[in-house]
Amino acid sequence: MRVDTIKLSGLSALGAHGVLDFEHQKPQKFSVDITFSVVTEQAVQTDDIADTISYADIADRVVERVCGEHVDLIETLADRIACDVLEFGAREVSVTVYKPQAPIEHSFKDVSVTAHRNSEILDPAWRKYVIGLGSNLEHPRAHVVSALEELSEVFEIRSASKLFGTTPILAENQSSQPDYVNAVVVGYSAQAPLDVLHSLQKIEWKHGRERHEHWGARTLDLDILEIEGVCSTDPELVVPHPRASQRRFVLEPWSSIDPDGELNGQKITELLAGVRDQEVYLLENEGFIA
Structure with missing residues (x-):
């Protein structure tokens, strides 16, 4: 079964996420990188987007998530985005959420969290x-x-x-x-x-x-x-x-x-x-x- 990888990088949106009080109200910039695997056996034969996962649909869902309900931790945000991608039918997904304007009193370039999640069919369990x-x-x-x-x-x-x-x-x-x-x-x-x-x-x-x-x-x-x-x-x-x-x-x-x-x-x-x-x-x- 043919499995290919799709990568979406640098997707940005404004969201109100963070532990501090002002972060509950004031939106700041978040960026997201997503890499996910998808079975493309049928898609490469039909050349039909209906037989794969549309990265445009993924992008829409990510922006909805970033702009939507507040969470304190970017760990939580990364997890929810990863679960969203799995719902589209991905087998595996890696999501990195960047928070370049994090309230840190030191000079820094970026803060990020990476979450890797598998579809249930790849996870061993009794x-x-x-x-x-x-x-x-x-x-x-x-x-x-x-x-x-x-x-x-x-x-x-x-x-x-x-x-x-x-x-x-x-x-x-x-x-x-x-x-x-x-x-x-x-x-x-x-x-x-x-x-x-x-x-x-x-x-x-x-x-x-x-x-x-x-x-x-x-x-x-x-x-x-x-x-x-x-x-x-x-x-x-x-x-x-x-x-x-x-x-x-x-x-x-x-x-x-x-x-x-x-x-x-x-x-x-x-x-x-x-x-x-x-x-x-x-x-x-x-x-x-x-």
């Missing part, structure tokens, strides 16, 4: 993950069973569903496919979410996964459905999974092992009620669940 597994090529049951064992190298597994069979959901005019074997696992990992994703991709590649067609047949598919406390729109890792709430082959096994689970604040059992028309069956029974 988190709960919900992982969906699927296969419909080359002995799919064997691929899923093997992958369930391999996931124990990535997660501390807390629960794993039984195997379910699923009639494929196809795009318009898409060729027919064999039924899928699906399962869901709940586990914990201390790795950064992006590292977890790459570990799952290695397992997929080990099973011969090839990505030629959207919604195409596959030897193994491992999807991160949810990461507790993490919401990401990063092009490489979107969580919660944007289509999980519409897929019975996800919700059925998930609810069987985590009946109190939630997706985007809605109970899995409630979401499941809305997709009963999709054909999913417990493989042990070889029959459709009514």
Whole structure:
């Protein structure tokens, strides 16, 4: 995944920030340097600003922040600007706030604070993950069973569903496919979410996964459905999974092992009620669940 760096330097605005009483009222000059990383894989192909982060939008937000609500510390100002940039979808950001008119009774050139912040998907932490597994090529049951064992190298597994069979959901005019074997696992990992994703991709590649067609047949598919406390729109890792709430082959096994689970604040059992028309069956029974 292509990741590039954008730098915006010397952005200036007047703001009333500082500890002293007069600094609460009298604006003074602040300057800001910002360096942030962004996934540009799509943007370099489309040449469309909608597929990247506009530095003009970043500049507008920074000026709003500097001219806006008072803070005592430029450390706080730098942190808030950094968090603003992350909200635009940056993976990493460094923000330096300069206060050249700081009230210091000595000769000096400048005062500055630099804050470096990462997107949540780059930060290691002990988190709960919900992982969906699927296969419909080359002995799919064997691929899923093997992958369930391999996931124990990535997660501390807390629960794993039984195997379910699923009639494929196809795009318009898409060729027919064999039924899928699906399962869901709940586990914990201390790795950064992006590292977890790459570990799952290695397992997929080990099973011969090839990505030629959207919604195409596959030897193994491992999807991160949810990461507790993490919401990401990063092009490489979107969580919660944007289509999980519409897929019975996800919700059925998930609810069987985590009946109190939630997706985007809605109970899995409630979401499941809305997709009963999709054909999913417990493989042990070889029959459709009514």
